[in-house]
Amino acid sequence: MNYIIIGYSVAAVNAIKSIRSLDSKGKIYVISEEEKLYSRPLISYYLAGKIKEDEMNFVEGNFDTKYNLKVYYSEVAKSIDFDKKLVYLYGNKKLSYDKLLITTGGVPVIPDIKGYKSYIEGIFTFTKLDDAKNLLNYIKRNKINQAVILGGGLIGMKAAEGLLAHNIKLKIIDITDRLLANTFDKEASCYIEKKLNQHGSEFISNNTIVEIFSKNKKLESVKLKDNKKINTKLLIIAVGVKPNIEIVYNTKMKTNKGILVDEFMNTNLDDVFSAGDVVETKNFITQENSVIAIWPAAAVQGRVAGLNMVDKKFKYDGMFGMNSVEILGVSSISFGLTNVQQKDGFEILVKKDSDYYKKIVIKDNKVVGVILVGNIERGGIYGMLIKQKIDVSSFKNELLRDDFGFLILPKDFRKHLVLKEYLEV
Amino acid sequence: MAKSKYKTDFRVIRDQEKCIKCQACVRMCSNDVHYYDPETDSIILQEEKCVGCHFCEDLCPTGAITVKREIPEIKFNQHWDSKDVYNIIKQAETGGVLLTGMGSDKKFKEYFDHIVLNASQVTNPSIDPLREPMELRTFIGRKPDNINDELPPQLVLETPIMFTAMSYGSISLNAQKSLAKAAFEFGTMWNTGEGGLHQELLPYAKNVIVQVASGRFGVDIDYLENAAAVEIKIGQGAKPGIGGHLPGEKVDQEISKTRRIPIGTDALSPAPHHDIYSIEDLKQLIFAIKEATRYKKPVGVKIAAVHNVAPIASGIVRAGADFVVIDGIRGGTGAAPTVIRDNVGIPIELAVAVVDQRLREEGIRNQASLIASGGFRSSADVIKAIALGADAVYIGTAALISLGCHLCQKCYTGKCNWGIATQDPYLTKRLNPEIGAKRSYNLLRAWSLEIKEMLGGMGINAIESLRGNREQLRGVGLTEIELKLLGIKHAGEAW
Amino acid sequence: MKKIVAKEEYCMGCRLCEVYCATKNSKSKDIIKTFKSEAGKLLSAIFVEEKEHITFAIQCRHCEDAPCVYSCLTGAMYKTDKGVVLHNKEKCVGCWMCIMVCPFGVIKPDLNIKKIASKCDLCLDKEVPACVENCPNEALVIINK
CATH class of the missing domain: 3.30.70.20 (Alpha-Beta Plaits)
Structure with a gap:
């Protein structure tokens, strides 16, 4: 049995573990565009100088040999022939598969901005280790002390985390009115904005870059929608990430924004599976298809895909968006739907303080969204409420308690939930 | 002022x-x-x-x-103790009756501490309990007049020590559970007290003596059926002559269910049973219970040790009781007026001796077992009580101490930090019945082993042989009348 | 593998389990020294939940399919072959993913030295975990699964 996996990160790793748990003999080929396996989300810590390059691997060093893999590093899959079941690499290499897993992840979105040229020095995206390395070099070489980040979403903020550690003053621009638009509401965003201001950085809302100015292929300045001009030598473009589905363009594979898969992580093609940031699957809360590009989702999806590739019917029960972020010492965790209006049938509970914010969003007596800023202790319990679809009507007003925990849940819920993991109550 | x-x-x-x-x-x-x-x-x-x-x-x-x-x-005063002074100050402030818990802490002659045991020397060699079997098994119940007569119902105890009546209401369910479990596992009896038998204690019903007290709380046919024996409580050593009172605030759902009274009502145990005004009335109740339980269980009576305890006990035996419990002045309680607890009743040592003596003289000693209770502090007290005439003893204070009690005497406040004398859920959870059962079991075990040691020292290998065996005792520093009442010689006097 | 189970009906809420856990995880491992010199910086892996008179202690359940393990960005959270979930402080960067995905909420941020997560390790170097050993009312017991 030949298994081929295109893309080598957390989804692939978990798929490999699954496959090997059921099939120790089958051949597994992995195609990685990177030089080595590492954890992409750690690049912000690398940039900040918190970890070194050789500390970024999230599995043991001998993973490839331990799991008996043949990994093609620094190789890109050129195309796939789904009929002949062949994967073509550059340099005329071709591999045949019985089962294929596509975990090509995501690529940064580069918006169409007047004056943008990919060869302009000083403009970076921030998704791979190379990005972080180049950025670090650039900062040191040019003694950068200020920068502009286009996009206040997760990638932008992760880049910000790294840059702030070098005491670089930032101007973060976002088209919405808030930072982390996908997960935060305006109020939560204010806590981070306040910290940024204290640091000498700035958040520019409801704005975007309409023109980039360069001289001699070096970045000079940018112009915003409201005509404001900012001189800068460093621009990070972080407006978004989209699934990397280039390899399946013009094929029979069904895609939307990402590769469409069912609950077995199976694409529309029988022996082809997909997992990770590249897939589009059911959002647990909204029940609509969406891309949920987070590490835990990729891990679980990879695991499910791997099991199903060896022919075990294992379902993926879906994920919802969640994020944990820390900026300038302010920790935060968010889950699910956080930017909704009361009028749409949602019940919103809020508790806040000067350095603390807690918001719970409820629909049909079930928690569907949570934001925690400042104090994230025990935050995971709220995620559990969402995942287990607990009916919170009997203890709704206790949800905001500082000491919210298992004791607040009614006894029968407690018993049911925790007995699974041997908490006898 | x-x-x-x-x-x-x-x-x-x-x-x-x-x-x-x-x-x-x-x-x-x-x-x-x-x-x-x-x-x-x-x-x-x-x-x-x-x-x-x-x-x-x-x-x-x-x-x-x-x-x-x-x-x-206060300034040195042989007559006025500072405690007396402060009690008066409290009463001047409140105008109320001073309450207290546990047994009398006043200074009375400790007769047990003036009695010593014998040991074998040259003749009648001592027995080593580690090498030879020692019989502590005790049978509680009426013994027949003739050896050929049918044996009336008996309780079988593996040791002559039982846990006394402490009601659910005065102590917590966890405390009762601890004692019930220990008694069950050791093979002796525990007593429900007048608070009824809680459902969770039914697994230990095989070893329970249920009490029928003046309030008749919890008494229904199941209560009687589940029991191993029934004890009619006329009085107790801590507060002879007065009744009991569990305030309505303490009567929560569980207590209400167990005592079979409405939630929030005061649980008042009247001083007398209002259907017992003569010895004939007592006889009637004894036999009513015997009939109800089809004569299958021993039915006994508990009284406080008062001045005329001997003739009273005699009357009780003649009224058909299978066992008589005598509770001395050191007996404990959850709540009683201090002045009654400390001044009413007589010491158990004297009471047991005179009752045993009287029943023998009247030739009816076999008709009822005699159980002594009231502040036994060690196995020595127990063995001396048996030598003075008791068939077995009840321990209460000692049992609670094994559960953690430190005799602060504030049981009536319901704030017992050890989770014993309280119903407050914050406090009762502190008494883990598994630990409590282990500890009270250990107490029974330790005392039983010590009794065996002392018996062996006397050259006796069965507790029966010590029963009423006054010859094994000598008094030290007792007056002639005390020695006479106890029925023992003074140390130094030989056969 | 041994698991620690809390008995709600016997927990007094004294929080001595927290004291002993913090002591065991401290530098000096001596209870007086720990609290006097490291006060305010102590972290206990076990903590007591309290609601009126109901209290019980909760710590890492060492889940069979531990979300913290597969969500860990650096591989600092890992499962031994005996099934114990352990945390390698050296590898941790304090991203708090584990705190986010732990359904029991038993992982805590340790803001003292390096902002890394802190959780129960079943006192593997002791025969009996510190919390179980020192609970005055035997409200924490070990069961073998």
Whole structure:
């Protein structure tokens, strides 16, 4: 049995573990565009100088040999022939598969901005280790002390985390009115904005870059929608990430924004599976298809895909968006739907303080969204409420308690939930 | 007139070198003696609230707390104890009856401490309990007049020590459960007291003596059917002649169910049984219960040891009781007026001796087993009581001490830090019945082993042979009349 | 593998389990020294939940399919072959993913030295975990699964 996996990160790793748990003999080929396996989300810590390059691997060093893999590093899959079941690499290499897993992840979105040229020095995206390395070099070489980040979403903020550690003053621009638009509401965003201001950085809302100015292929300045001009030598473009589905363009594979898969992580093609940031699957809360590009989702999806590739019917029960972020010492965790209006049938509970914010969003007596800023202790319990679809009507007003925990849940819920993991109550 | 400040009874000393401010004491003290002041980051004391239960002292992880008695001093006075003075001050302030818990703490002659045991020397060699079997098994119940007669129902005890009546209401369910389990596992009896038999204790019903007291709480046919024996309670040593009172606030759902009274009503046990005004009435009740239980269980009567305990006991035996329980002046209680607890009743040593003697003289000693109770402090007290005539003993205070009680005597407040004399769920959970059962079992075991040692020393290998065997006892420093009543010789006198 | 189970009906809420856990995880391992010199910086892996008179202690359940393990960005959270979930402080960067995905909420941020997560390790170097050993009312027991 030949298994081929295109893309080598957390989804692939978990798929490999699954496959090997059921099939120790089958051949597994992995195609990685990177030089080595590492954890992409750690690049912000690398940039900040918190970890070194050789500390970024999230599995043991001998993973490839331990799991008996043949990994093609620094190789890109050129195309796939789904009929002949062949994967073509550059340099005329071709591999045949019985089962294929596509975990090509995501690529940064580069918006169409007047004056943008990919060869302009000083403009970076921030998704791979190379990005972080180049950025670090650039900062040191040019003694950068200020920068502009286009996009206040997760990638932008992760880049910000790294840059702030070098005491670089930032101007973060976002088209919405808030930072982390996908997960935060305006109020939560204010806590981070306040910290940024204290640091000498700035958040520019409801704005975007309409023109980039360069001289001699070096970045000079940018112009915003409201005509404001900012001189800068460093621009990070972080407006978004989209699934990397280039390899399946013009094929029979069904895609939307990402590769469409069912609950077995199976694409529309029988022996082809997909997992990770590249897939589009059911959002647990909204029940609509969406891309949920987070590490835990990729891990679980990879695991499910791997099991199903060896022919075990294992379902993926879906994920919802969640994020944990820390900026300038302010920790935060968010889950699910956080930017909704009361009028749409949602019940919103809020508790806040000067350095603390807690918001719970409820629909049909079930928690569907949570934001925690400042104090994230025990935050995971709220995620559990969402995942287990607990009916919170009997203890709704206790949800905001500082000491919210298992004791607040009614006894029968407690018993049911925790007995699974041997908490006898 | 300046009001007198209530003085603290105890000094709570905190060793600051050892105190780690974990605040366990702050959280646990039900009397709020310790509290944490965040402003000064220190733990402050309100010593006047300390009752001396020692819970914080035992709990403190570094042993930083010491609880010491603080005796407020008045000018030296042989007649007036400072306790008397402060009691009057309290009464002047409240106009109320002074209440207390546990048994009398007053100074009476400790007859047990004036009685010594024999040991074998040259003749009649002693027996080593580790090498030879020692029989502690005891049978409680009426013995037939003739050896050929059918044996009336008996309780079989593996040791002559039983747990006395302590009702659910006066003590917590966890405390009762501990004792019930220990009794069940050791092979002896426990007593429900007048609070009924809680459902959770049914697994231990095989070893339970149920009480039918003046309030008749919890008494229905299941109660009688489940029991191993039935005890009609006329009185108890701590408060002879008066009834009992469990305030309505303490009658929660569980107590209401067990006592079979409405939630929130006061549980009043009247002083007399209102259907027993003569010995004939008692006989009627005894036989009514025997009929109801089809003569399958021993039915006995419990009285306090009062002046005329001997003829009263005789009457009770003739009324058909299979066992008679005599509770001396040191008997304990959950709540009683101090003045009654300390001044009414007679010491159990004298009571047992005279009752045993009287029944023998009347030739009816076999018709009922005699159970002594009232402040037994050690196995020595137990064995002496048996030698004075008891078939078995009930322990109460000692059993509670094994569960953690430190005799602070504040049971009536319902704030027992050890989770024993309280129904407060914050407090009762502190008494883990598994631990309690283990500890009270250990107590039974330890005392039983000691009894075996003492028996062996006397050259006796069965507790039966010690029963009423006054010859094994000698008095020390007792007057002629005391020796006569106890029926023992003075030390030095030989056969 | 041994698991620690809390008995709600016997927990007094004294929090001595927290004291002993913090002591065991401290530098000096001596209870007085720990609290006097490291006050305010102590972290206990077990903590007591309290609601009126109901209290019980909760710590890492060492889940069979531990979300913290597969969500860990650096591989600092890992499962031994005996099934114990352990945390490698050296590898941790304090991203708090584990705190986010732990359904029991038993992982805590340790803001003292390096902002890394802190959780129960079943006291593997002791025969009996510190909390179980020192609970005054035997409200924490070990069961073998």
